[in-house]
Amino acid sequence: MNHDCIERVLALSNAFGPSGMEDEVVALAKADTADFCDAAEDTLRNLYLRPRSNASKPGGCTIALDAHSDEVGFMVQALLENGTLRFLPLGGWNPVNIVGAPVKIQTRNGFVTGIVAAKPVHFMSEEEKRRPIDFDSLVIDVGTSDKAQTRALGVRPGDFVVPAVSCAFDENRGVFMGKAFDCRIGCAALLDTLRQTQTSPNHVIGVLSAQEEVGDRGSTLAAKKIQADVVICFEGCPADDSFESPDLIQSAMNKGVMLRAFDRSMITHPRFQRFALRCAEEHGIPYQVAVRKGGGTNGGIYHTYDMPTIVIGIPTRFAHSSVGFCSIKDYEGAVELAKAIIESLDKETVASF
The missing domain is CATH 3.40.630.10 (Zn peptidases)
Known part of the structure; x- marks a missing residue:
């Protein structure tokens, strides 16, 4: 090996x-x-x-x-008043595959981590529960409470985003995960x-x-x-x-x-x-x-x-x-x-x- x-x-x-x-x-x-x-x-x-x-x-x-x-990754589209981010996909994503995942944003001040968030099930109507997930219903939450705090982190529209994952190799199975x-x-x-x-x-x-x-x-x-x-x-x-x-x-x-x-x-x-x-x-x-x-x-x-x-x-x-x-x-x-x-x-x- x-x-x-x-x-x-x-x-x-x-x-x-x-x-x-x-x-x-x-x-x-x-x-x-x-x-x-x-x-x-x-x-x-x-x-x-x-x-x-x-x-x-x-x-x-x-x-x-x-x-x-x-x-495949994402790009920040807009900063919302509550501090979360609208974003668009770069490449072919099924939005289901990214919900709840940690992500890394490359900003002018360095990397900022966040989570891809969907509306919690506790607050969804029955109609919303039946509706397919799409990118318009998702945001990236960077742990702030308003737009000013997010801007202070250096996040801006046009910033690039990828999943925040560290690759590992399992020698026993001969398999990479990343x-x-x-x-x-x-x-x-x-x-x-x-x-x-x-x-x-x-x-x-x-x-x-x-x-x-x-x-x-x-x-x-x-x-x-x-x-x-x-x-x-x-x-x-x-x-x-x-x-x-x-x-x-x-x-x-x-x-x-x-x-x-x-x-x-x-x-x-x-x-x-x-x-x-x-x-x-x-x-x-x-x-x-x-x-x-x-x-x-x-x-x-x-x-x-x-x-x-x-x-x-x-x-x-x-x-x-x-x-x-x-x-x-x-x-x-x-x-x-x-x-x-x-x-x-x-x-x-x-x-x-």
Whole structure:
């Protein structure tokens, strides 16, 4: 068990990085790779990592690795007279999944903690009890009694908010519990893969893309800036084993990496997908193939820029919630599969795609 990778996952999960405010994640990734990568950013806070070993490789193909650095979060919309906050979601939230959760607000004075609050059941009418929860019925309470006290904490409209959760690793079960595994577990896998493929004959580029959760905005810009022959997107994909019927489970935690064949954003490139499946089988890497009615990834952007793209997913229970689980075994499988693909690809194979 690699303790460096465990620490990397813990740090990235704990990092404050909702869509549009990925700075802390970018800083961690730059520090993690400073000994072997040149780093560059654009104005969306996409981070481009190029191993310095690429310069000594005269041939080979160019393989881009992508993982989005942002997490689903919130933004303060308004301060109310009673001191509570109206807020809006950044990314796809079911409001039920955040009620009662502690949150952390990044203010001009530092971080402020609060609780997402709904009207207590003691004060609800029967009609209100039957009504679905929506964000208009929720507030963030920071423990103050009026707007002036909240302003004194430094809270303002436009401040970013994430769940206040500390990541932990259970060594006995081999399971992480924390926030933002969509897609910080993918970011960790990308950084690990970059480090382990420096001697590959191919050129490998890492892209930590911004604002995926609000419309794949970072990857839309990155696709125009990189020149890659193929793209591998890492994802903290939603695990389905805790609620789906057995016949339809395709992203179970602890059952291997997920290779997405179809979702709303992409029909995965069939020849590249078959190549990835063969690599998994030849190297004994457990995998699952997922065909999804919904969802989408940055792959939906990259593949439209003439770059065959696959998605390697690490199943994450309760994605887009305040806290979830993922498995180190699935994480290690994702890194091993990406390495196998990178080491097996050559220009002739890519041309056959």
